[in-house]
Amino acid sequence: MxxxxxxxxxxxxxxxxxxxxxxxxxxxxxxxxxxxxxxxxxxxxxxxxxxxxxxxxxxxxxxxxxxxxxxxxxxxxxxxxxxxxxxxxxxxxxxxxxxxxxxxxxxxxxxxxxxxxxxxxxxxxxxxxxxxxxxxxxxxxxxxxxxxxxxxxxxxxxxxxxxxxxxxxxxxxxxxxxxxxxxxxxxxxxxxxxxxxxxxxxxxxxxxxxxxxxxxxxxxxxxxxxxxxTEIQEFDGRYIDYNFYLLQTKIELQEIAVAEREEIERYDGIIDNLREIATYNSEASRGRALKARVRFQERLEARRIKAPFVDIKQPKITFANGPELEDVAVINVEDYGVSFDELLLQNVTFEIKSTDKVAIIGPNGTGKTTLLRDIFRNEHEAIRINPDAKIGYLSQLQGETLKDSNTILHEFIDAGFDTYDEIRAHLLHYGFEGEILEQKIESLSGGEKNMLQLAKVAAAEANVLILDEPTSHLDLYSQIALEKAVQDYKGAILMISHDFYSVVNGMDYVLIIDNKSIRKMTMRKFRQMIYNRHFSKDYLHNEQQKKAVELKVEQALKNENFELAKVLLEELEAIIKTL
The missing domain is CATH 3.40.50.300 (P-loop containing nucleotide triphosphate hydrolases)
Incomplete structure (x- = not known):
C-alpha cells in the first residue's frame, strides 16, 4: 500500500x-x-x-x-x-x-x-x-x-x-x-x-x-x-458511478444551499427590523437581540457549503465568427499526395464547404497532420483555399503556434491584442488569471498550452478552423466546453481527432483514410463502425439516454426543482446499471 x-x-x-x-x-x-x-x-x-x-x-x-x-x-x-x-x-x-x-x-x-x-x-x-x-x-x-x-x-x-x-x-x-x-x-x-x-x-x-x-x-x-x-477526493468504483455520485452530491448540496440562503435572507429581514426599532427604542434588550441575531447570521455565512468537486469552473470557449460566407467551397483538395520514407497518401480529393464540420480519421502515422499543415500554409499545388476564407489554426505541435520564451501576456500582445486589460478579460474565460499571466509558456502543462491555443483561435474571428487534435491534454471539463463551442460555431471546421466523443458530438461527417487515400463516410456509418468494434450492442442508445437525463437534471437544478431532480436521479441510476 x-x-x-x-x-x-x-x-x-x-x-x-x-x-x-x-x-x-x-x-x-x-x-x-x-x-x-x-x-x-x-x-x-x-x-x-x-x-x-x-x-x-x-x-x-x-x-x-x-x-x-x-x-x-x-x-x-x-x-x-x-x-x-x-x-x-x-x-x-x-x-x-x-x-x-x-x-x-x-x-x-x-x-x-x-x-x-x-x-x-x-x-x-x-x-x-x-x-x-x-x-x-x-x-x-x-x-x-x-x-x-x-x-x-x-x-x-x-x-x-x-x-x-x-x-x-x-x-x-x-x-x-x-x-x-x-x-x-x-x-x-x-x-x-x-x-x-x-x-x-x-x-x-x-x-x-x-x-x-x-x-x-x-x-x-x-x-x-x-x-x-488544491483538494483531493477519493472514490472507490467506476468513473461513471463517480459522476453519478457527484451529481447526487450536487443536488443535496444545492438544496442545502438554497435552504441556507432563505434562512440568511429571513435573518437579514429580522436584523433590518431590529435596527429600525433601535433607531427609536434604545432598550438594552433590543440591542442585545440585534447583536445576537448578527452573530448568528455570521455563523450561517461561515458554514456555507464548500463543494469544490461539484462546482468546477468550466472554461467558456467561444469561437468568434469571421466574415460569413455563402454555401461555397472554402477548401478544395484535388489529387493530393504526400510521402516521406514511404508513400502515405495519394489521389486525395475532397472539398469542405463554408458550414461543414468534418473530422479526418485514420491510424497514427498516415499523413493526417501533414495534410492539415499543408492546407493551413496553402502552398501545395493540389490545395486551393477560397480567397475570402480566414483560417484559425491549432497545431498538434504546440510550438508551431506558441513561443515558449514568451509570457502569456506577451504571446497575446504578439497576437494582436491592444491592451493588457483586453488580454486579461479574454483569458479569464479560459481559466488564466492572476500571476499565471506573467509565466513563460514553457512552464505550462500540455493542457494549459492547448487552452492557450484555443484562446488564440477563438479570438481570431476566423470563418474556417483547422484543428489538429484539439482535445489532446485537455481536462474533461474543457473537452465538454470545446464540444459546445464547435456545435455553436457558424463557420467550417476541419479537425483531426481520435476522441470518439468529440467526433460524434460535433461533426457532420468524417473523412476516413483508407488504402492511402480518403473517402467520405456518414456519421451514422462511422458510429456503427466504432460501436461494432469497441462497444456492446445497446451502449450507444443507453449512453444517449443517460446524457438526455443528465441534461434534465441540470435544468431541474437551475429551476431549483429538487423533487424532480431526485426522481430523475433514480431514472439515471437505472440507466447507468446497463452501462
Missing amino acids: IKLEHLSFSFPQKELYTDVSFTLEEGQHCAFIGTSGSGKSTLIEILMDPDKHLYDGKLTIDPDCSIGYVSQFSQVDPTQHMTVFEYIAEPFNKIQDELTGIYAEMATTSDMDAVMEKYQLALDAFNAMDGDNFENVINKQLNLANLMNLKDLDVTSVSGGEFKLIQVMKEMISRPDLLIMDEPDVFLDFENLNSLRKLINSHKGMLLVVTHNRYLLNHCFNKIIHLEN
Whole structure:
C-alpha cells in the first residue's frame, strides 16, 4: 500500500495541494483526474522521488516498492537500433546478465552469504517476470495489443502511437509494484486506444494513470482520485458511478444551499427590523437581540457549503465568427499526395464547404497532420483555399503556434491584442488569471498550452478552423466546453481527432483514410463502425439516454426543482446499471 497523509505543497507563484490524503492498494487500477495545471504531474514526481521535494505531510511507501513509469512524452532513442521484441525484452535481458555476473562472482568470492543474498533477490525478480517463459509473455502482450506484426521491425521505425503502446508493454512486463502512466492515451488512434484499454485491463498490478480520455475512464478503472482546487477526493468504483455520485452530491448540496440562503435572507429581514426599532427604542434588550441575531447570521455565512468537486469552473470557449460566407467551397483538395520514407497518401480529393464540420480519421502515422499543415500554409499545388476564407489554426505541435520564451501576456500582445486589460478579460474565460499571466509558456502543462491555443483561435474571428487534435491534454471539463463551442460555431471546421466523443458530438461527417487515400463516410456509418468494434450492442442508445437525463437534471437544478431532480436521479441510476 502507498499512503499519502495531509500533504501540502506549493510553488512560489501557486499553491498546488492543501492537506490532501489518499491511499493506493494492491490490485487497484486508479484514474488520476483534475483540471489542467492542477498539479497531477507534480504529485507523480513527488511519489516517484519524495526526497527531491519539500512538502508538508507524510508519504508512506515501502522501501522495497518498485515503481514503473510511462511518460506522456515517451520517445524512442533514434540511435537505439533493435527490434521491437528486443526492446520489450530488455528487462529480462538485464536480469539475465545480472545473474550471469553473480554466477561468475560465486567462483571467486570470500563472502558467499552476501553473494547468495544478491542472487536470491535477482532470481526473485526474474521469476516475478516469469523469466523462463519471457518469449511467450511478450508474444501474448503483442497479440493483445494487435501489434504482433511489429515484432521484428526496428523500434525506431514504428509510429509514435505504436511506440507508446510498446513502452506500456515494456513497463508492464517488468511487473513493478506500482506502474504510473502520465496521459498514455494522448494522440493514440481508435485502434491503439482500444489496445491500451486491453493492456490496462489485463494488468494484475497496481496502476495510477493520469488521463482525460472518456473512453478509458468509462472502461478501465476501479478507483478515482480527483484533484481540484488544491483538494483531493477519493472514490472507490467506476468513473461513471463517480459522476453519478457527484451529481447526487450536487443536488443535496444545492438544496442545502438554497435552504441556507432563505434562512440568511429571513435573518437579514429580522436584523433590518431590529435596527429600525433601535433607531427609536434604545432598550438594552433590543440591542442585545440585534447583536445576537448578527452573530448568528455570521455563523450561517461561515458554514456555507464548500463543494469544490461539484462546482468546477468550466472554461467558456467561444469561437468568434469571421466574415460569413455563402454555401461555397472554402477548401478544395484535388489529387493530393504526400510521402516521406514511404508513400502515405495519394489521389486525395475532397472539398469542405463554408458550414461543414468534418473530422479526418485514420491510424497514427498516415499523413493526417501533414495534410492539415499543408492546407493551413496553402502552398501545395493540389490545395486551393477560397480567397475570402480566414483560417484559425491549432497545431498538434504546440510550438508551431506558441513561443515558449514568451509570457502569456506577451504571446497575446504578439497576437494582436491592444491592451493588457483586453488580454486579461479574454483569458479569464479560459481559466488564466492572476500571476499565471506573467509565466513563460514553457512552464505550462500540455493542457494549459492547448487552452492557450484555443484562446488564440477563438479570438481570431476566423470563418474556417483547422484543428489538429484539439482535445489532446485537455481536462474533461474543457473537452465538454470545446464540444459546445464547435456545435455553436457558424463557420467550417476541419479537425483531426481520435476522441470518439468529440467526433460524434460535433461533426457532420468524417473523412476516413483508407488504402492511402480518403473517402467520405456518414456519421451514422462511422458510429456503427466504432460501436461494432469497441462497444456492446445497446451502449450507444443507453449512453444517449443517460446524457438526455443528465441534461434534465441540470435544468431541474437551475429551476431549483429538487423533487424532480431526485426522481430523475433514480431514472439515471437505472440507466447507468446497463452501462
